Structures are given as C-alpha cells and as structure tokens.
Amino acid sequence: MIRLEHVTKEYDGFRACDDVTFTVQKGEILVILGPSGCGKSTTLRLINRMVERTSGTIEVKGRNVDTIKGEELRRGIGYVIQNTGLFPHMRVDRNIATVPSILGWEQKRTDDRVREMLDLVGLDYDRYSKKYPRELSGGEAQRVGVARALASDPDIVLMDEPFGAVDPINRLRLQKEFSQIQRKLHKTVVFVTHDVEEAMLLGDRICIMRQGKVVQIGTPEEIVLKPCDDFVESFFGAEGALKLLSRYRAADYAEDVHSEGSPLETD
Ligand SMILES: Nc1ncnc2c1ncn2[C@@H]1O[C@H](COP(=O)(O)OP(=O)(O)O)[C@@H](O)[C@H]1O
Ligand SMILES: [Mg+2]
Numbered sequence: 001m002i003r004l005e006h007v008t009k010e011y012d013g014f015r016a017c018d019d020v021t022f023t024v025q026k027g028e029i030l031v032i033l034g035p036s037g038c039g040k041s042t043t044l045r046l047i048n049r050m051v052e053r054t055s056g057t058i059e060v061k062g063r064n065v066d067t068i069k070g071e072e073l074r075r076g077i078g079y080v081i082q083n084t085g086l087f088p089h090m091r092v093d094r095n096i097a098t099v100p101s102i103l104g105w106e107q108k109r110t111d112d113r114v115r116e117m118l119d120l121v122g123l124d125y126d127r128y129s130k131k132y133p134r135e136l137s138g139g140e141a142q143r144v145g146v147a148r149a150l151a152s153d154p155d156i157v158l159m160d161e162p163f164g165a166v167d168p169i170n171r172l173r174l175q176k177e178f179s180q181i182q183r184k185l186h187k188t189v190v191f192v193t194h195d196v197e198e199a200m201l202l203g204d205r206i207c208i209m210r211q212g213k214v215v216q217i218g219t220p221e222e223i224v225l226k227p228c229d230d231f232v233e234s235f236f237g238a239e240g241a242l243k244l245l246s247r248y249r250a251a252d253y254a255e256d257v258h259s260e261g262s263p264l265e266t267d
Contacts, residue, residue, distance in 0.1 A: 001026045001156065001188040002047060007056030009042050016042040018212035020056070026155075027186040031203030033193055033235075039212040040192040044158050047190065048077045060156065075099060078149030078157035078187075082164045085145065086133040092118075092144050093129040099152040117147035120181060139170035146178065150185070159191045163198070175201050196236055200224075200243045208232055220244055 002024040009017035017039045024030045032040045045051040046058060049070045058065045065073060086095050093114045094101075100110045118125050121143040133141055142163055149157055163171045163178075179202060182189065193199055199206050200220045207217045208231075216228040224240040227233040236243065 001028075001061060002190065003057075003059040004043075004046070005057040005059075007043075007046060007058060008054050009039075009046060009051060010054045015212045017046065017053070020209075020212075020214050022207055022214060022217055024188055024190055026188050028204045029182060029189040029191055029202055031191045031193060031199040031206045032209060033196065033199040033203075033206050034209035034215075035235075036194055038209045040194070040209055041160050043209070044160050044190055044192050047158060048074045048079060050074070075102060075152070076154055076156070078152075078154040080142075080145045080149045080157065080159045080162040082161045083141075086141060086148070088133050091130050091132055092123075092136070095133070095144060096148045096151050098148060103152060113151055114147075117151050120150070121147045122177060123147075137170075138166045139174060142166055142174055143177075146181075150181075150187075154187070156188045156190075159189060161193055162191075164193070164195070171198075178202065197243055208235065 004023075005021050007017060007020045008015060020039075020043055022030065032043060034040055042051055046053050047060065047065075049065055060068070060073065060077070087098070093111075096114045096117050097110050100113055105113070114129065115125050118128060123140065123143055128136075128140070128144075133144070136144065142165075145162065149159075163174045166174060175198060182202075191202055203220055205217060205219055206223055208215045208223065210231055216223060216232050218226075221244065223232060224236055224244055227236065227240075233240075
C-alpha cells in the first residue's frame with residue numbers, strides 16, 4: 001500500500017531522514033517510534049508530499065507519488081496531528097466535512113457522513129456538531145480530528161502523535177477506541193509516536209528510528225524479544241516484555257465493550 005525505498009530528506013546537508021526503506025501492508029498499522037528529532041514527522045510528511053524528499057522512491061497504492069498532484073494525493077490520505085489542527089473558526093460538523101466538501105459531495109451525503117463519523121468516535125451529534133473547537137476538551141478535540149481524517153473514507157491514514165497532548169487517562173481511552181475503530185475499518189495507518197507503550201498497544205509492526213535512520217522493523221514481539229542492538233533494547237527498557245501485555249489487555253477490552261454493545265458500533 002505504501003512503499004519507501006532509500007528515501008532521504010536533507011535540510012542544508014543535514015539528513016532529517018536518511019536512507020529510509022519500509023513498506024506498509026494494506027490494513028496494517030505501522031508505528032514509527034523513536035526519540036524526539038529522529039525524523040518521524042518528516043518521514044510521515046514525505047508520504048503525502050507535505051515535504052518533498054531529496055532522493056529515493058515513494059509509492060502509494062502502487063503509484064509513484066511524483067505522478068500524482070500533491071493536493072490530489074493529500075485529499076486521498078487522512079492526516080491527524082497533535083492538537084488536532086482543527087479549524088478554530090469552524091464548528092465541529094464543518095471541520096469533519098472539510099474533505100467531503102472539497103470533493104463536492106452532496107449536502108445530504110455529507111451530513112449523513114458527519115453523523116456517522118461522530119457516532120464512530122463516540123460523540124453525540126446533537127451535543128457536539130455545532131460546537132467550536134475551543135468548546136471541546138483535549139480528548140474530544142482529538143476525536144473530532146480522527147473523525148475528520150476518516151470522513152472521506154480514505155484507505156490510508158497518517159497520524160502524527162495524535163494523542164500526545166491528551167492527559168494519560170484520556171489518552172489510553174482514545175488509544176483503545178482507535179484500536180477498536182481500526183478493527184472495524186482496516187485502514188492502512190502510519191502512526192508516529194515517541195511513546196513505547198502506545199507503539200506496543202497499537203502497532204501491528206513497529207519501525208524504530210534513530211537520527212534519521214531506520215534501526216529495526218518488526219512486530220512488537222520481535223522487537224522486544226530480539227532487539228537488534230543496545231539502542232533498541234534500552235529504548236524498551238527492562239519492562240519491554242511486560243509492555244507487550246498491554247496489547248493483550250487491549251484485545252480483552254475490545255471484546256468486553258463489544259459484548260456490551262459499544263457506542264462505537266455503528267452497524
Ligand atoms: N523544515 C526544516 N528545516 C530544517 N530542519 C528541519 C526541518 N524540519 C525538521 N528538521 C529537522 O529534522 C530533524 C527531524 O525532525 P522531525 O522529523 O520533526 O523529528 P521527530 O518528528 O522525530 O521529532 C530535526 O532535527 C529537525 O530539527
Ligand atoms: Mg514529530
């Protein structure tokens with residue numbers, strides 16, 4: 001679905017992204033994990049061409065991104081960032097309808113979609129659709145950010161530390177909700193974080209970066225049990241194996257919620 005091959009991005013000779021190669025399979029969440037400044041956001045933005053690479057090849061859905069106009073590419077890829085990037089002067093419903101409006105969807109289809117998306121992220125339409133972003137809590141705003149990114153039903157979603165600014169309790173709730181949404185929608189997701197537990201909880205595979213380079217890619221199990229070097233090992237700490245358990249707890253949680261009839265279920 002997404003393929004980067006020997007991709008490099010230089011800023012005045014400094015390599016923010018250095019010979020990065022990875023693929024993301026359809027329906028997979030690839031988490032890019034690494035310390036601040038290691039090139040995670042740059043890598044993500046190279047995919048939708050918010051940043052143009054210096055060298056290397058990027059393919060999205062089998063097409064070289066150079067053959068697609070930047071705006072067209074971005075319209076087809078959901079994007080969620082920290083502090084949501086919601087338009088402050090627009091109410092929640094208009095924010096969510098951003099891409100459908102650009103795509104020229106009919107009003108009825110757009111309205112239905114806004115309702116469906118709010119329902120998906122667990123926000124009541126009557127209560128939230130007419131609020132402005134400033135009237136939302138951090139967690140609510142992030143939910144709207146996710147709803148907006150999914151509104152036009154893109155196959156691919158890029159998420160850059162989307163829950164990073166939310167308090168720990170709400171962050172965990174959002175992570176679990178997102179995990180559950182993903183079980184239903186099977187989007188192809190590239191998710192950036194510097195938080196090891198978040199990576200373990202959400203990643204089908206984790207790509208560890210350091211100083212612009214990919215250090216190791218693998219499932220959480222592979223990375224915890226077979227770290228390729230001291231950096232990876234120290235990043236996960238002695239409790240790496242324990243952190244693996246959070247994945248299984250998340251799966252349990254999803255089943256519990258499901259059996260009780262979750263507000264996230266729309267079908
Ligand atoms: N527009 C830019 N101009 C110059 N340097 C940049 C620019 N964007 C990012 N960098 C540098 O590239 C490196 C990686 O940045 P970034 O991808 O934002 O890291 P991360 O998201 O992992 O924290 C950092 O050292 C950052 O200062
Ligand atoms: Mg970043």
